[in-house]
Amino acid sequence: MKNILIIDLFLVVRGKDMEFLTKVMGQSHIGAAIRRVEDLEEAIRHPRVHAIFLLGGDINYLPGMIKKVRASEKMLLTHIDLVEGIGKDRAGLHLIKRMGVQGIVTTxxxxAKFAKEEGLWVVQRLFIVDSESVKTAVRVAENIKPHAVEVLPATIPQYVIQDIKKSLRLPVLGGGLLKTESDVKETIGKGIDAITTSLRHLWNVAL
Incomplete structure (x- = not known):
């Protein structure tokens, strides 16, 4: 009976993993990070990009951006810590949900908790600088239970990625310090499920 329960738990966790990676990432290993409104069109047109991560700008541009992304049948996740004009509280999350934002990134x-209550996709960003920060990151994410975590930098050691995935059983995205195609392939090879990057040439990496 115990073995059956373990197997069932594994299947449930994998189902949640696949839901985020399928619905948000579109089964792509590349997410486009953009900082300006002007960058949106290129991300929308790119065939390898399904998830677009907005890392700047202000709330006045969101309605137009949301409309374009939804028309393209792609996903827009707003880094709420970095976009100006959004209240950093429950009301702010409620507002952007009503505007049509599909998900957020936050530290x-x-x-993260308010966003989950609003029914948004939630990616919790974790900065990994040493062993203690790994423990703290895991503890925080375990309490919140986001849909995925994003670790920075993406170049952290493989054993750290494995420890995070074993503890959280969530998709792990990686961002930061990736410059070349080989960097991306090495990162994915370590176990990271997808990367987010603003470097256009990395949007073309085939994995």
Missing amino acids: KSNL
């Missing part, structure tokens, strides 16, 4: 646990 803040309270915003």
Whole structure:
């Protein structure tokens, strides 16, 4: 009976993993990070990009961006910590959900919690600088239970990625310090499920 329960738990966790990787990432290993409104069109047109991560700008441009992304049948996730004009509270999350934002990225646990309550996709960003920060990151994410975590930098050692995935059983994205195609392939080879990058030539990497 115990073995059956373990197998069932594994299947449930894999189902949640696949839901984020399928619905948000579109089964792509590349997410486009953009900082300006002007960058949106290129990300929308790119055949390898399904998820677009907005890392700047202000709330006044969001309605137009949301409309374009939805028309393209892609996903827009807003880094709520970096976009100006959005209240960093429950009301701010409620507002952007009503505007049509599909998901958020944040480093803040309270915003991740509010976003989940609003029914948004939630990616919790974790900065990994040493062993203690890994323990803290895992503890925080275990409490919030986001749909995925994003580790920075993406070049962290393989054993750290494995420890995070074993503890959280969530998709792990990687961002930062990736410059070449070989960097991306090495990162994915370590076990990271997908990377986010603003470098256009990396959007073309075939994996």
